[in-house]
Amino acid sequence: MTRAWILPLLLVLCGSAVATGLLLGGSPGAAAVFLLVFVLLAGVNSRLVFPKSIAAAEARRRSAVDGRPIVFWRPGCKYCLRLRIRLGRGARALHWVDIWRDPAGAAAVRAANDGNETVPTVLVAGRPYTNPEPDRVRGQLSSP
Template structure:
């Protein structure tokens, strides 16, 4: 859990340090804008932006029942963030598995990607797809409902 917060906390700390330097130089507007940018970047890279993760076994069981895709992801992955943001509200319909919190999920991703933890890995109907486009995932999600 703490590993997922390292990057966001570093971003906030770096933004605070740079903003403090700008404030000491008298540039309040630039400092506040820069700090806001670092906080937004930290938020995007934090686990907060993603729907609640579940265990890989539970996600696969639910997917078998409702046919919805399972997305294996990890915090800080820019491709995972892109997928999450581009899915918009539909992201809540997908089953998310954080591979840093679920060893079984990490093992499933390694098995699908020749031993690499390449994410996002999306499993639809038991078949893994590595880093598919958001439109592709949305189409599979629409087909399942």
């Protein structure tokens, strides 16, 4: 669980260090901008940007009922972030499974990707798609 917060924490610490150096050097404006940029980067690379994750078993159960795709992801993955941002509000309709928090989710991703934990892996009607285009996933949301 703490592994997911390492990158955001490092970004905040680095930003704080740079901002402190700039502040001591007499540039309070630049220090504030640097700190703000690093805090925003930390937020984007954290779990905070993604909808609440659920267990793989629960995601499969819900997907069987409502037909919505399952997205297997992990924090810090730029491709997962790209998918999340490009889906916009539609991302909340998907079932998100964090493979770092759910061993069954990680196992499902490895089974779909020849033993690799390649994310995002989207499961649509039982068929996996590795790093699909956001438009394709959005199309699955609008189809009956």
